Amino acid sequence: MKVYLSGEIHTDWRDQITQGAQHLAVEFSVPVTDHGASDDCGVAILGAEPDKFWHDHKGAKLNAIRTRTAIEAADVVVVRFGDKYKQWNAAFDAGYAAALGKSLIVMHGADHQHALKEVDAAALAVCETPQQVVDMLNYVLTGALPK
Amino acid sequence: MKVYLSGEIHTDWRDQITQGAQHLAVEFSVPVTDHGASDDCGVAILGAEPDKFWHDHKGAKLNAIRTRTAIEAADVVVVRFGDKYKQWNAAFDAGYAAALGKSLIVMHGADHQHALKEVDAAALAVCETPQQVVDMLNYVLTGALPK
Amino acid sequence: MKVYLSGEIHTDWRDQITQGAQHLAVEFSVPVTDHGASDDCGVAILGAEPDKFWHDHKGAKLNAIRTRTAIEAADVVVVRFGDKYKQWNAAFDAGYAAALGKSLIVMHGADHQHALKEVDAAALAVCETPQQVVDMLNYVLTGALPK
């Protein structure tokens, strides 16, 4: 089963999931989570841009080669919303995955519940912790519930 | 040409566009923009829920009947990000539209430029004002530039 | 908006919906609801079959010309489960509609809740009465809640 881990990049939630699920036949893919590299990749490779819009545009498109390929290949897309920032790219990925018919899991704290209601409505599961994602993947693949 | 107007619901930008484009062969569709009705539609019709999550869930799914039908029928999806709120549903719609290969126009102020770079990267046009949307629709349909 | 009304054919729920929604821009389609004609259409037109399996097979395929064309053309598919019979064709239609990404509304009584949980899980709304379907169509198309 192929699982793409989208969204918040400032905590170690991806590590918790990949380590918790290392006994399972899951192939994880993730975006580039080095914030600086992700922001500057476009101009670093394709040439500087004086205008911030195009600086960001080049980078966002280059990152899209990775993220869209990964989402399209995934069976399950997990999207985590954290406490900070706008995280519109996370919601964009969720919409992209939903339109492709991917199984969507959304992870966020209770404080974001109302603001994420449309995203949650497209999900097959809404949870709060990486352990719940591990438990779900374990259940989906082995049929075993957590003890 | 069918155009869906997604996103921010607290200013009159949709009216400005539909009025500015009334001489064009455009069929506009919009979400329910009455905030209260949109929030409570699920429980009003399908029965009350003591848990806010399910209250919102019922409403968000009912609204999805309208929004997904409209996005899937649209040739062009315009998504506006305003100054307030998380607006994750707007970014979700943008991702949904992008995955379906719709022509995407994103409208937002300069202050949101960096946070919206992934959304902008999927768009065929990024603009700031309703008049620019009208000018684009006019150009796309008639070939005439604004004077 | 195109709405297909699938499922139980022994009560007048379709009439209640089409009459309740007659002020709306909805184009309804329905299966053949004459039980006898639906059962015998295949052999009546294509020749008698001594074996009941093929008798039914011819009829079911001929009915499929109508039902699949209608489901594929629909924006919304409403599936009602009544009190009697196996109604596997209703669940089949729900699965068919879900796989095509149609907006699915399921209508059934509380006693069938557990048995229909997988079907309900694929729906954008679950309700009990024709009036609720009318209210939803009215809301989806006009944004107005029932008074």
Place this chain on the structure above:
Amino acid sequence: MKVYLSGEIHTDWRDQITQGAQHLAVEFSVPVTDHGASDDCGVAILGAEPDKFWHDHKGAKLNAIRTRTAIEAADVVVVRFGDKYKQWNAAFDAGYAAALGKSLIVMHGADHQHALKEVDAAALAVCETPQQVVDMLNYVLTGALPK
């Protein structure tokens, strides 16, 4: 060849097929067949629900991650209807598989023939026993008929 075995979970028909076909290049997938785990997986991982509808809803959606991924990956979907229960999820899976253009095999006793005529009409084969499924898979893959 990938084969998904959907439907009735109270007899050992899946074991009979997987054992009978163990000499063939078939990769079988199955739903979670532990009835209790399947019913309670949602609340066990994602938190308790006082309302039975949402209890079931959470579970059904979590199970859908497994079943839809499996159906979408399958070349052949076998759906068995047993003697008891409504089994609407089996008919739902059959409809889902049919809409995706999967090769559908339906297995059921003669007493359900009339009630399943629409499901049978979408199938490439209708049979009664696990051995017939094994024989078909053997024929489809090797060209050999049963002796």
Place this chain on the structure above:
Amino acid sequence: MKVYLSGEIHTDWRDQITQGAQHLAVEFSVPVTDHGASDDCGVAILGAEPDKFWHDHKGAKLNAIRTRTAIEAADVVVVRFGDKYKQWNAAFDAGYAAALGKSLIVMHGADHQHALKEVDAAALAVCETPQQVVDMLNYVLTGALPK
């Protein structure tokens, strides 16, 4: 309902169907049935070819603009096999329609039954006469059986 009438062009079966169904909301499309024009259209418009293969190739491709557009737009494809000629284009159209998920009706005499078994297996109805096609279209659209 859009119906494409493919296959044999030497009898008046298309006229019988279109006249018999003139009271129904059916939009029929047909190939060019003037044998000479159909054979020579390519070279007549695009220039002569000394080699018969390319003479035919140009014509067949030009006819394909009409036939594929019509099949892709159709809800139902009726394919008739007559007594003479190879009629491989009819079987090709049937395969083309089947792969697109169109409702397929095959019409042929009993003598061709064995040779057409694979084509019939993909059809929702197999019949012998134009009147049966009219009766089916009438039933599918009105629910009325022939008297």
Place this chain on the structure above:
Amino acid sequence: MKVYLSGEIHTDWRDQITQGAQHLAVEFSVPVTDHGASDDCGVAILGAEPDKFWHDHKGAKLNAIRTRTAIEAADVVVVRFGDKYKQWNAAFDAGYAAALGKSLIVMHGADHQHALKEVDAAALAVCETPQQVVDMLNYVLTGALPK
């Protein structure tokens, strides 16, 4: 029948076709053929760009809203290659149309035959003059050959 006329914009070939076909049930669509407007539309509406690449980029994307919508809606795409310029956008449109399975007609002079062999190989017809396009549309729609 919907026909999109792509490619060379410096001669009146589109007018010849639309006038020659005015007796036919054809709905033509065309790109913006005002060279200056087409080049500058992006910056005229969305703001000036000092860098020629982004100047052109904004314009090309805005034009893509029109051209892709038209190609996707078309049944037939006619692409004309003229004597001058690189005309890579014409070949791009041809590839885009071919991948979508549109009926492709290519029009060009004999001198470009070798260079266009891959494009011609994807076409259902290759011709040299607007009159030939008119004759083909007339034949495809009426079955009549030119006198």
Place this chain on the structure above:
Amino acid sequence: MKVYLSGEIHTDWRDQITQGAQHLAVEFSVPVTDHGASDDCGVAILGAEPDKFWHDHKGAKLNAIRTRTAIEAADVVVVRFGDKYKQWNAAFDAGYAAALGKSLIVMHGADHQHALKEVDAAALAVCETPQQVVDMLNYVLTGALPK
């Protein structure tokens, strides 16, 4: 590269191709070529039918599990038309493959040229001998022409 070899089953053309191409990275698939088994597989496994139509119907559908799975998985579909029989299933397979956008190679003698013009028009290559198919597969995979 996956290649499906469809059509005539009375000469050893498939063996010639698979042996001639054994040095290439090609995975061949073929229908069941044992005429008797292919005709009787349905009733042998699923039960006898007194009516020849249903006898054939059961068999044709069972064979379809193999052939459609193979065509859908193939990159290239080779269809051979021999000297005898109607071979409508071969033309059906060609149409099915064409509609799915598969690369189609048609093999037949010169005497069938006119009757197969519509099938040939959908092909990327038309040839007469198994050696030509081997030469094409060799060229497509290695770039080397026959010496």
Place this chain on the structure above:
Amino acid sequence: MKVYLSGEIHTDWRDQITQGAQHLAVEFSVPVTDHGASDDCGVAILGAEPDKFWHDHKGAKLNAIRTRTAIEAADVVVVRFGDKYKQWNAAFDAGYAAALGKSLIVMHGADHQHALKEVDAAALAVCETPQQVVDMLNYVLTGALPK
């Protein structure tokens, strides 16, 4: 990740990329780059043609078996435009890849910028050198920027 390298065949840019990326998990595919073989493959295998159009036609279609299979299998399509020739096949491939939603990288010198603006507008990255392609593939797969 599967990458198809389309376009100009007279410099060693493909070798530079495949060698530069040999440490990466990339599977490259390329067209036949032997100009003579590519031009004559059709007639060499399928028989001579006196008319240059059909000579080229046979070859272009045979090459299409390779190129379309490769583009359809690719995650990323890189298209290079060189200094000479019309290179319409390169632009055709770019359009074909864009319509299929592939990640498109376009490589060309600054002098072709204006003529390629429509092609560039469909790309996720526009660059000038093979090293930039290597750097992008490296970044997309490993997240590391060039030093």
